[in-house]
């Protein structure tokens with residue numbers, strides 16, 4: 034997926050009726066003969082990947098990009114913008130508002146001069162609802178965390194996140210695939226070949242791993258063990274992130290793990306209903322931010338050139354529990370503007386800039 038370039042042509046989407054605001058009058062635009070259309074940039078910077086989407090006033094995606102963050106959100110955003118700029122039709126469009134989300138949203142919002150900054154829950158809900166207006170539940174499993182968002186009448190009404198237990202994440206799936214000597218991309222095919230998935234203890238990573246080793250030693254076929262691992266990921270998710278939540282359909286499944294057909298099949302079996310996996314599921318947060326930027330009133334032209342800013346980073350250990358998370362703090366002019374690395378809210382530092 035690294036550096037994947039997607040969707041050069043607009044993806045069709047029903048235009049929204051409300052909230053569109055054009056600043057594209059002939060008076061404001063000196064190019065009277067061919068005034069450029071408004072476009073909106075959404076950026077989603079996570080710890081693993083960084084995504085960007087540019088939309089027009091109808092929420093059609095004009096261009097998009099997905100790259101690895103590689104522990105450097107500032108560098109990732111610069112690479113992201115270079116790639117988007119190369120495919121953006123600046124003759125026809127101009128970006129008039131920008132939105133940022135993701136774990137480094139405040140930092141990135143400050144770099145790009147975002148007109149709106151929102152958390153991932155809101156951004157993913159808005160992006161997903163724009164593509165699947167009937168959605169009631171969004172399941173998301175990423176490389177290191179997972180979340181669930183419940184929607185009623187097109188509004189996110191509840192959510193839960195899990196960043197502490199690795200047994201329900203893509204990292205767990207990858208490590209078990211390695212242990213079984215198969216590529217992570219092959220997990221889905223292996224799992225779907227299984228007729229009798231091997232039950233794997235799903236309670237936590239340590240239990241799951243020791244149970245898996247035990248099942249390998251007992252001679253269970255690899256496809257059955259892989260299918261069992263997929264079921265364990267789905268069961269762990271439902272027992273932790275989804276605990277106590279009313280999971281109603283339509284259900285949309287997102288995040289890197291949604292590309293794994295074995296886990297999709299495990300969710301379908303566990304929830305006894307079809308699961309929708311959108312091919313642009315990985316872009317929903319960025320799309321949501323482009324839509325939110327369009328809906329908001331603030332406007333600030335953006336031309337892909339970002340000012341070089343001086344940032345200083347410092348690592349601190351949370352120390353509030355045995356996880357002892359390393360939290361990266363970013364300062365500008367001696368003010369803390371963003372931080373990430375804390376796996377729960379207790380490690381959230383107070384930012385002096387929003």
Ligand code: SF4
Nearest residue numbers: 351354357358377380
């Ligand atoms: S942020 Fe602090 S309290 Fe939360 S998991 Fe990490 S070390 Fe523990």
